[in-house]
Amino acid sequence: MNIFSDFHVAIAAILDSIKASGRLPETLDYARFVVEPPKDAAHGDLATNAAMVFAKEAKANFANPRQLAVEIAAALAELPNVAEAEVAGPGFINIRLKPSLYADVLRAVLNDCEAYGRPQGRGALTGKINVEYVSANPTGPMHVGHGRGAVFGDALANLLAFAGAEVTREYYINDAGAQVDVLARSAFLRYREALGETITIPEGLYPGDYLKAAGEALAKQYGRELLDKSESEWLEPVKRAAIDAMMAMIRDDLAALDITHEVFFSERTLHEKINGLSEIDKEINELRARGLVYDGRLPPPKGQLPDDWEDREQTLFRSTDFGDDVDRPLKKSDGSNTYFAADIAYHKSKIDRGFTALVDVWGADHGGYVKRMTAAVAALSDNKVTLDVKLCQLVKLMRNGEPVKMSKRAGDFVTLREVVDEVGVDAVRFMMLYRKNDAPLEFDLAKVIEQSKDNAVFYVQYAHARAKSALRQALGAFPDLDLTPKALAAAPLDLLQDEGEIALAKAIAQYPRLIESAATAHEPHRIAFYLYDLASVFHSHWNKGKDRPQLRFVNADDRNSTYARMALVVSLTCVLASGSRLLGVSAPDEMR
Template sequence: MDAFAVFRNRVEEKLINLFPELSDNKQALSRFVVEPPRDASHGDLSCNAAMVLSKVLKSNPRAIAEKLVAEFANDEQVEKIDVAGPGFINFTLTPDVWQSVIADANKQGADYGRPEVAPVGKVNVEYVSANPTGPLHVGHTRGAVFGDALASLMDFCRYDITREYYINDAGGQITVLANSAYLRYCEALGDDIGEIPAGLYPGKYLIPVGQALAEKFGDSLKSMDETERETTIRPVVLELMMDLVRDDLKKLGIKHDLFFSEASLHGGGNGGDIKETLDWLGEEGLVYQGTLEAPKGKTPEDWEDREQTLFKASDFGDDTDRALVKSDGTYTYFAADIAYHRNKYLRGFNSQIVVLGADHAGYIKRLSAAGKAVSGGEAEVDVKICQLVNLLRNGEPAKMSKRSGNFVTMAQLVDEVGADVVRFIMLFRRNEAQLDFDFDLVTQQTRENPVFYVQYAHARACSAFRNAARDVPELDVSLEALQKADLSKLSHPAEISLLKTMGQFPRAIEAAAAAHEPHRVAFYVHELAAAFHAFWTKGKEEPQLRFVNHEDRTITLARLAMVNAVRQILRNGLSILGVSAPEELS
């Protein structure tokens, strides 16, 4: 039972009974919430319906609240209800409401917290999308983990999800990559290549690529002119680099359903998706010839002071109109962006989530404008920016520079501390806030290390069953037996407090998915872990609260049913985050 959803529905039903005119005003009814009160002493649930609807109903909020309170007078699950402040309604519920959380979690198992009804529509989550010019570094890691966890969260909530990677394989950086790989190819054939020339990628990660080219082509590439050579090796090098990227992602458990090539937008007999999109925008009257004012502050490298083909981005909420064609006749990056989002829309994605790095904050409005324009306002593009990660090692930040070849890779990070640590720490902070990744902290087995703290809670829950098997071996603690436990025995304030935290899981999951914020799941499992650890400690102080009670097998079974529900909820939350739930910690 999701108490928050159940009582929100009850409040809405009673409001319609009291004020029939609200039955036709679903928008107004959708605005009120039922949530935990800020002060736990005020009760279990707090509802702001009276204040939200006071203008619609043209009535004093307290008067509305008092009428609602009277409607709940005979509700058997309401122990206490009152009006606070300007019109908040506070509910204190009977213990059986919270006891039912245990029954639900143990019955639904891996589905506990999952909404019953699937949302309408298809969702595309695009993440990582790094240039395929080298291994993924720690700067890519945060976006990769965020996007993957967000996709898992929405999948858990029954959204129709596609996980997508946009391969930036159409720009000049791929020519640089091909030339850099050719140099390593010559090295593999025994040539002394000396110092890597400026402008090429010097990283040692290209040595195996050069060796692979030597094995595939022998010395035949040397006899080709530059254009033929680049055309020949470009697809091979790209595939080898994408294999490297996929291997890095695999180390971290990152999954994608589709790898979409930017170059495919440029191709085709009709000029490709970009030309088709620009022609369509022209037919819609969204393209014109004009000039742009010089941007304030630092002038972008691609800004040109001339009359050019412009997209009316400002009509769709952007700060300025955007150039589509460069002076040399090639398309701008933004032209490809518009075509890509139209491609997504034509594939049925009305909801498009794009995960970008901190240096792409300026893309938020322009991509949103592109989504609205190409879909007639039907598609929403939500750009999620992942801020920088500061690696701390011995008090010194680790420097990163892909061009110099001196950077900390995703693979190195995972190899040193493990995928679980990397994923949880990357999610244990809001994506738009900078994150300090402290190697000293994340390898400690202390409560200050959040991933250890949560995994230890799950391991502790598992240890309760091992202890029960040792101390009362004749007690049946199978799932079937736990589902039949007398949960009414769990009425101590410490037990009810833990159950209330457990009961917030469905609400936390739904809110995280709606806001596209997977960090809320990390925060929740940490909160539940803290509540469980607190109850464990209390059991040491008060023997009557211990999980195994030799004098009362009924209470023992009920408490073990509660413990099993705790570990199931922790497991469900950690699974969404892509983090394991170990039964023991070394």
């Protein structure tokens, strides 16, 4: 039950009746108006801008938007669940609902529980969505910045699937290019070390101890065989072995965060030539045949020219035809393909696999790359497939307000695994989502394990544990109570009259709308914010019971009120558990 979408339908029906009278045109796009909580809760439960949105269409028969709003409000006031509908300002409508409607909401929660909030009808997502996230270079362990993108992408995939989409979670392995050659050379040094040599790691290679295991594995597999070979002979087998070792480590790091991918796509496959052509070559040829690739010169960039600027004829993609600022090169000066060319072929593979929408989760340093990739997907799909790139800003790792020193294991950064091992998966996942993805994040290792209201993950989990303790107390007072959600749907919910109880029911009622908006905007952080606010409403009402015993959730002298309040409590646990599940965070029955 989504009261916001229900009232959207009701207002659309009122507008239909006005259209039938000939005072509004037939072609009204009802997606243009919204039903949402008012900015000031004192103004009611719902607010709509319908009269303001259709002011232009209504001006032939209504003097102003307020006149249309008055007619809509009068019709809303006649609905059985509306206590009051009033016009505010130039034509906004505020709606106050009868408390009985929130009893209906709680019954809907109790009957659905785990499925409550799942969008229905026009609010549900459809189609196949590919969410590509992490895609860290396989050159070492994941750092905390990778972790933010990993958690964001995983929570977004959970959210989109809950909202109705068919979701595939994908990791793009950057196993081609200069960085994997550097990895192979670094692993070869560790191979020599494993055979007893004393090595010095020169600048430009990867110094971390994490490559020791890869070197030992190479020594076990090849013995001293590779020592007598030239680099051109040992580079490929060492590269393959090192990439496999790094990907095994990355998978293990992701598993520590409860993250798995259905697809691991290798960049190398795009470069491999079959009958003289790679997948990249094929895609460039296809775009050229469509007139979207040409040979030409680019104008010099504005301002001071970069040191590597070359005024030369290049193979260019017409990305300006699709909203980019400049056409983009597909070939380097040495004739090899650019990274962009490989990315075009990679995204074409996603389109060919039948995805109707693509989401890429990137680090903030790739911001300048967004327009060209969005243009490429538009061109590759004839504007039929959308690409949404979500940039994750940097994570600043702190401890009691002080920057955390670098890791000995990784050599130059703190690994994600070290953070997960120290504070736990719940703290990492929740706090990575307790900021919008494009906002910088300070992650304080000390604060995320505090047991206080200032620690959001604790505060939300404590609310769930508190609610579960209330259920145990109720069974202690009334051992025969059936506290299953469906049984509680028959509780006398009309007994929930206190403003704190109604406030909690109202907060629970916002969950379906929250899911729809978060899924549509690709913003899972909204769930984390909502859960904190919901927990705050619950804790506030719980604390009132310390001074006013009649407000306590369990009253040993009043079976009926206790049963009604348990219905409210279980509704709360359904929503807290659902939202936490989408974030990949546990909802504990007890805090230890």
